[in-house]
Structure formats: structure tokens, C-alpha cells
Amino acid sequence: MILLDALVVEWDHWPPPKSYLGLPLIVRGCSIMGFAQLVIGPAGSGKSTYCSSLYQHCETVRRTIHIVNLDPAAENIRELISLDDVMEELGLGPNGGLIYCMEHLEENLDDWLADELENYLDDDYLVFDCPGQIELFSHVPVLRNFVDHLKRKNFNVCVVYLLDSQFMTDVTKFISGCMASLSAMVQLELPHVNILSKMDLVKNKRDIGDYLNPEPRVLLSELNERMAPQFEKLNKALMELVSCKAIHTF
Numbered sequence: 001m002i003l004l005d006a007l008v009v010e011w012d013h014w015p016p017p018k019s020y021l022g023l024p025l026i027v028r029g030c031s032i033m034g035f036a037q038l039v040i041g042p043a044g045s046g047k048s049t050y051c052s053s054l055y056q057h058c059e060t061v062r063r064t065i066h067i068v069n070l071d072p073a074a075e076n077i078r079e080l081i082s083l084d085d086v087m088e089e090l091g092l093g094p095n096g097g098l099i100y101c102m103e104h105l106e107e108n109l110d111d112w113l114a115d116e117l118e119n120y121l122d123d124d125y126l127v128f129d130c131p132g133q134i135e136l137f138s139h140v141p142v143l144r145n146f147v148d149h150l151k152r153k154n155f156n157v158c159v160v161y162l163l164d165s166q167f168m169t170d171v172t173k174f175i176s177g178c179m180a181s182l183s184a185m186v187q188l189e190l191p192h193v194n195i196l197s198k199m200d201l202v203k204n205k206r207d208i209g210d211y212l213n214p215e216p217r218v219l220l221s222e223l224n225e226r227m228a229p230q231f232e233k234l235n236k237a238l239m240e241l242v243s244c245k246a247i248h249t250f
Contacts, residue, residue: 034155036126038147040184041162043132046197050162051129058125065125068116072101072131080105080112098133102142109149117153126155137184144187158191159184163250165196168211171222178242185248194250212250216243 039047051067058065072083081104087097105112120126130136130143137143150157161184163177185192202208210219220239224232242248 034124034126034150034153036128036150036155036157038128038130038143038157038159038188038190039162040130040137040143040159041132041197042134042164042180045132045162045164047129047132047162050160050195050197051127054127063125065127066120067127067129069129070102070105070131071129072098072105074129077101077105077112080108095133095135098131099135099140099142102131102136102140106142106145109146113149113153134180137187138180139183139187141187144189147188147190158193159188161192161194162197163194165199165202165208168196168208170226171219172226174211174214174219175223175238175242178248179238182241182248194248196250214239214243216240219243 039051041047048069055065055067070077072078072081072086081101083094083097083101086092086100087094090097090100092100147157161181163181167173167177181192181194196208196212199205199208216239220235223235223239227235
């Protein structure tokens with residue numbers, strides 16, 4: 001009979017277990033996986049406040065975390081390209097300038113991200129505070145390509161989508177917010193968490209409850225009252241989609 005003190009194994013994902021079959025593991029060939037959050041949502045939804053609060057929480061529990069601001073006006077990528085310079089030199093407005101800056105970031109992603117990641121340890125947690133222009137996460141492929149690049153760098157990425165809770169004042173705005181979130185889910189294809197922000201500013205929190213646990217028939221009736229009769233079939237299809245908790249929830 002041979003008694004083993006430990007097992008020497010190849011492990012293809014991180015973190016490996018500390019033991020297997022009751023024996024300690026000596027792990028070889030395992031590359032450390034990084035973890036990252038992509039914080040997205042409309043402008044003014046509280047993304048930077050969320051990132052700041054998350055940073056303070058992680059400091060309290062002694063968890064290493066880094067906030068990377070992807071806004072071209074922010075310090076993290078200003079050395080690569082400046083929104084103000086783009087607007088002045090190319091005569092673009094704020095939205096067009098931002099799209100141009102993000103596309104330039106995408107073209108230089110290998111060098112910029114490599115330099116950025118050199119400042120962090122392999123197991124540090126990264127939080128990317130993204131600009132609020134909805135087209136960046138609805139149909140322009142910049143963030144999708146950014147995510148694919150992170151995955152190639154062995155990062156496990158999730159999305160946190162923020163929506164201002166004051167936006168949930170009626171069923172039409174609820175549908176609009178849900179469809180924007182669903183668009184980001186389809187575009188990015190990542191684990192996705194929807195968060196209603198600024199709840200402390202909501203005067204009547206009971207009104208929000210109708211949208212946290214939507215009753216399709218009630219909301220559909222309200223939606224039909226607000227829209228012309230020819231949209232009833234569309235309203236029904238939209239309500240079935242956004243009320244399905246397996247697909248979408250806050």
C-alpha cells in the first residue's frame with residue numbers, strides 16, 4: 001500500500017480547491033484569473049458614486065480594489081487621448097467626441113491596457129467606471145471589444161447596470177429603462193446585475209415596489225391606457241419580456 005502526502009495536479013481554472021480526495025493539492029500550470037466589474041448605465045445614474053462607495057467598502061474589509069475611469073475626460077486615459085482636444089481639433093460635439101475617443105482607445109487597447117495592468121497584482125479586483133452615453137453599451141462595439149480583450153487577459157468580467165430609481169415613476173419609463181438594460185445584456189453577453197440607484201432620494205418607496213416585482217396584467221393595463229390602441233400587441237410582448245425574472249430583474 002502506498003500512502004500519499006499530497007497530490008500534484010494540473011488545474012485549468014482559478015481558484016483551485018485546497019484539497020482533493022482528502023489530500024492537499026500542489027497545483028501546477030494554473031494561471032491566476034483576474035476579476036473585473038464593468039459599471040455602466042445612463043449619464044447621471046450614480047456610477048461614480050457607486051464605484052466610490054464600493055472602494056470604501058473594500059478598504060474597510062481589506063480587499064484590494066482599483067477604480068479605472070474610462071471617461072476620456074478622466075485621468076486614467078487622458079494621457080492617451082483627451083476629449084477636449086478631440087472636440088477642438090475635429091469640431092465634434094460631446095457625444096461624437098466621446099465615441100471618437102473610445103474608438104481610439106480600442107485601437108490602442110493592447111498598449112494602454114498592458115501599461116495599466118502593470119500597476120496591479122494578478123488577483124486585484126478592477127472596477128471600470130464607464131461613460132454614460134447609452135450607445136457605448138447598446139450598439140457601438142467598443143465596450144464589447146474591450147470585454148473580449150479583458151477575457152483574453154484571463155479576466156472574469158461581470159456587468160453592473162445602474163438605473164436612477166427616480167426614473168421609475170411610471171410604466172413607460174420603466175419599459176424604457178428595462179429595454180436599455182436588455183440591450184446592454186445582449187450586446188455584452190456577460191453576467192449582469194441591474195441596480196436601482198439613488199433610493200435615498202425616492203419620496204414614496206412603495207411606488208418602486210410595483211416595478212421591483214412587476215405584475216404584468218396591472219402594468220400592461222396602465223401601459224395600454226397611455227398609448228394608442230394599435231400598440232396593444234407590442235405592449236403585451238414588451239411586458240412579457242421585462243416581467244420575466246429569468247431574463248431581467250432589479
